[in-house]
Structures are given as C-alpha cells and as structure tokens.
Amino acid sequence: MLSLQEISDRLEIQDLMVRYSHAVDTQQWDVLDTVFTPDAHIDYSAMGGSKGDLAATKKFLADVMPNFPAFQHLIANSSITVDGDTATGRTMCHNPMVMPGEDGQQSLMLCGLWYLDTFVRVDGEWRIKERVEEKGYMYIAPPTPGMG
Template identity: 35%
Template structure:
C-alpha cells in the first residue's frame, strides 16, 4: 500500500469509529433526530434479539423513543471494535462492517421521578454495516445480538427465590 492509501484507510477507520460513538450517544441521550441522521435513506436496524423490533431507522427510532423512556439513565459502552472494509469486485472500499461488543447499564424509572436501584444491565455484540455517501459514512444496518442481561430483583427478594 502507498502512504496515501494507508492514510485514507486510517481516516476511514476514524470516521467509522466516530459514527459508532455518535450512535451510542444518540441512543443514550434520546436524540432521535441525530439517530435518524446516522443512517442512509434506506438504513435499517434490528433489535429483535433484545426483545425489540426490526425495520427502517425512522420506525425503529420511534420505537426506541417510546421504549427507552422507562430508562432515564442509559450509557452504552461499545468496545472491541473490529473494522472490515469490503473489497468485492464491484466495491472500491465504499462499504465497511464493524463488529463491536457492548455493555449497556440502564436505570429504571420508579414512577415517582426517582431512579430505581439496582440497574438493568445487558451486553452483547453489534454488527454495523456502513456505506460511504456524498455526506460521508452512514449506517446501512445495525443488528443487535444481545447475549446476556441482568434484571434487578424486587426489594426483599433473596437470591434464588
């Protein structure tokens, strides 16, 4: 590879990393306009493994808006990002995939405005698919593969009961 190609690859990796971070911040902050703006016009998201829905980014953003109101505190931690640029015969490097693990602590709303204790926590892996557009890299697809979750026990409930 030439230095120019290597520099372009580094810049693309940084852009993809930034987009994954923007995704997490949009979800955690409930910024559904920003969430929608991360996707291509036909971008899709699939949250079925976590008990959610699959569909176009706008529909999924509406569902997330309604569902995540139960959790006034959310904090995605996305790590172990593995970036792959697709180099198919018809592709000149304008598509990419990122697989990344996540841990997502969230705090339930009690109904009286105070956050509940303890937290609901889940973890798993994201599969992000990207497309380079005239506006820069955008998400074509997000698939959530939830692998585990820990639900809070009710007050007074002991372990194993």
C-alpha cells in the same frame, strides 16, 4: 500496513458509532438521521426490541427509552473491515439501564450485546446501512435499598 485512507475510514466509522451512542443516550432521535442511511434496516430483536426501518426505530426508541431513569451505551472492541466504500463491523456494547420499580425502588438491568453493522460511504460520509444486535447477556439485578 494500513493506508492513510483506511486509518481515516476506521476513525470516521468509530466516530459514527459514538455519535449513535450519544444520540440514544441524550434522546436526540433526529441525530440518527446522520448515523443511518435513509433505507437502513435496524434489528434490535435479539434484545427484545424492534426490527424495521429508520422511522420505526426512531419511534421505538422515542417510546421506550424515556421509561428508563438512566442508561448508557458503552462501545468497545470494534473489529472493522473496510472495502472501498463499504465496510463491516462487529462492536461490543455494554448497556446498563436503571429500571423504575415499586415504592421508588430501582433495579439495574445489564445488557451485553454486539452490534453487527454494514457501513456505506454516502456523499463522502460513512453511514450505517444495516445494524443487527447479537445478544451476549441480559441480567436484572434485584432492587437494592437506597438505590434511587
């Protein structure tokens, strides 16, 4: 049976991951300062992205995400293990992204991945200390007439 503390910890961690998704999808890069620890290591390289600290990650996202007319991060199926003030998690992410094309035509890129996270409690609040993406799939659908 889960203790009330572990239930609370799991809900707080899930809220943290939703805050991450909303920050990226709304391009509010400074919100990521409330998601990650200042010394976080973030590795998006499995899906072709950056690998580095929080500042480098924010710059990468700010440079790359505006190139896509639309995108979403849908997270699900989190497996979270809490151990005091640390925790680990494996969370599925489905990330459709609209890609601009020639002559106004757009394509849809479907990204399926797992977030492998290490969490720490800092001053009573959960933060991501390490995030590594694990690739599931990436598929680019051909342009469809009328899309866009």
